[in-house]
Amino acid sequence: MRQLFHPMSQALALSLSTFFASPTQAQVIADTIYSGGTILTIDDASPRAEALATKDGRILAVGPLADLLAHQGESTRAYDLDGRTMLPGFVDSHGHVVMGGLQALSANLLAPPDGEVTDIASLQEALRRWIADNQDAIDAANLIVGFGYDQSQLAELRHPTKDDLDAVSADVPIIIVHQSGHFGAANSAALAKADITKRTPVPPGGIIRYGDDGEPDGVLEENAFFLALGTLLGGISEEGFKDFARAGAKLWASFGYTTAQEGRATPQVAAIAREVATEGGIDVDVVVYPDVLVDRDFILANRSDTYENGVRIGGAKLTIDGSPQGFTALRDRPYYDPVGSYPPGYAGYASASPEQVVDAIDWAFENDVQILTHANGEGASDMLLAAIDAAEKAHGPADRRPVLIHGQFLREDQVDALQRLDVFPSLFPMHTFYWGDWHRDRTVGPVNAENISPTGWVRQRGMMFGTHHDAPVAFPDSMRVLSATVTRRTRSGDILGPHQRVDVMTALKAMTLWSAYQHFEEDEKGSLEVGKVADFVILSGDPTSVDPEALDSLKVVATIKTDREIYRAKDGPQKARLVPPVGHHVLDVAHAASREN
Structure with a gap:
């Protein structure tokens, strides 16, 4: 691996930076300086940067390398990206870690x-x-x-x-x-x-x-x-469930996620996540959403805006219907050509009654609890939107950020209602790859299949959205999420709804800054800006420069949480190096408490 600084140029840089740096700059010594590759900030004001410096787990400075050398000291680590691309760590818009x-x-x-x-x-x-x-x-x-x-x-x-x-x-x-x-x-x-x-x-x-x-x-x-x-x-021991949590967190990190979600939990699952985090078994942040139909008192007593050992209770989860590819999502019309023994006019069914939906949404709005709602079919989304409309009229507007999870078969008038009611859509464009052909041929037919996961309609209205993998429904494969959102190519090679495609930068925002907004964390995460948490993912290539059809071939080579490497692929970038004082040898050192996979 190449060395970030040549000794002679480094000595000159140290002298010049010391001479020209202001007294304030000279006093703030960076823990790490990242450079040597593409840095995508997801910050519209300055979308690319040459270098980034960190201090105490947060971003200290972003900009030209020459400017950041003012923060270089004897203890500063130089992280050579080695031509790869660094972005904000991915934020899980919906999954079950x-x-x-x-x-x-x-x-x-x-x-x-x-x-x-x-x-x-x-x-x-x-x-x-x-x-x-x-x-x-x-x-x-x-x-x-x-x-x-x-x-x-x-x-x-x-x-x-x-x-x-x-x-x-x-x-x-x-x-x-x-x-x-x-x-x-x-x-x-x-x-x-x-x-x-x-x-x-x-x-x-x-x-x-x-x-x-x-x-x-x-x-x-x-x-x-x-x-x-x-x-x-139930026969699995508590330690067995802890193994689930550890394995899930490790899997998420391997795909570049630094913030994960447990999107439908019981109090017992929440307790397991907390215990494992306290034991140091979870390296990513985890936001937990307990089931609103199970224990509301637990949600009210434990919800928090701050993490404790990397875990917090973010709000509540409601599930209205089931699986579109399995014909259990509640539609507003019959399924197109379902495979199985279904009666004429079969349109799926709800797993929650209308009374339960209205009551749950009203409770969430009354208590200012963020609620995430699983609604796949048009009929389920109708139930959700009616309940939100009634709850907002009853309790008044507030920044509650209710979230629609999935919304596979949304009508365009329902997207208008999402905008009017300020509902954040967390969409599932991975369906276009995994089940796009099935939706076209079996669930909704060739016309309506063009508009599943309608990211294009959402962006036409200037709305933010999140994209998710819903793991373990699919692997938490961030590059598959990105590819599906941009290309909408199915397993058979068909393109499903080209008018619903979005550009790569928009798709990246849906995985970073906008998903951070979904979790009320946009001031802390989602873009590489001064003061935000030093959560990063390093990719094998620049997603804004490769052929869109090659996005799913990009690899996560390292994941960094609060300036600490928590995942490294076998062909990942070199470990950080101490920037040595002039005349000393360069020392190869691993990040404190980093691990190599």
Whole structure:
């Protein structure tokens, strides 16, 4: 690796900077000076910079390297970007970082390009391989877990059943989670452990599917699945759930996220996140949003604008409907051509009643609690917007920043309502890649599929928006999020709704500054400006300079939290170096408490 400063030029620079620096500048010695690559600030006033200096975990100065040398001292570290590109650390607009560890620690049942499952047989084989490699964990939990199957990507175009899973193991309970997180399939042992029989009452907002013999066939939808999953995971120890949190935080950091979200938590999950953070097991910031239908007193007692060991309770989460690709999102019209046994005119269903939605939104507005609401279908968004309109009329305007999560099938009049009601849209353009072809052919049809995740409509109105991965629905792959937002290219190569595409800089703002605004943190994060937190991501190339079709090939090579490296790819930039006094040798040193992966 090349050295940032040549000894002779460095000596001259030190002399000149000492001579010309003001007394104030000379007294403020930087901890680190970053230079040697492209720096994208996401600050419209000065979008690019040659160098950046930090002090005590915050940004001290941004600008020409010659100016920043005034802050150079004997203890200053020089971080050579080595031609790579530095941006603000990504801010997670919506994801589930604690439960994201479930994805990291379970059998990978994803379809290409993220996995190898293409049919029921390859799903079974993936489970068998995972079982062979994880027998100790299986014995401890008496449970086999797989994550990420998607019936739309299986050759059979159906969910696996208990019979398919019994062929893998008839004795040990198996639960596999659909990529959307809204469905699951269980084997006979898991159904027995969860006490699901043909006599089990079907919970409101959920479905238990049955076979021709009248017995449950193993496929569970929405609230029926959530209840069964909770029962089955109940055998996992507290330390096991802590492992989820640690693995999730590490996974997020590997994709450049310095602020993560746990987007639907119970008080118990929030407590686990706090414990792990206190133990030093989470290097990123985590904003937790407990379920508003579970424990409102907990939310009121614990919400905070400040982090404690990197974790804070940001507000509340409400879920109105389910999965668009799974046909459980609540539409305002029938699904186009759904695959399965659906009645004529089937339009999905709500997992929360209209009364629950109105009550939850009214409570949030009355108590000035930020509320994030999962609404995918047009019918669900209608419920949300009506409730927000009524709550604002009842309690008056305030800077509450309610957030619509997903909004896959928004109508254009609903985007107008989002603007009028000051609702922040956190959209899911990764759907254009993963399920764009499915939406075109099965869920909404070729005309309406052009407008899923309508970032173009939002920008036409001058609105900010966030983009997300909803991990563990997909990997928290920041470059896949960026690519999908800019290109809207599907797995088959189709471009879905070219008029909804946005430029690269707009897409980057949705992952940084605007997502920071969503979390009330725009004064602290999201752009490289003096005084903000020193959270950075270093990419293998400049996303504003590469061919948009190559955005998904860019790699995160390092992630830096408060000026401390928390992730480094094997081919990442050189470690920071101490800037030596004249006449001394250059010492290679790692950042304090940094780790190399």
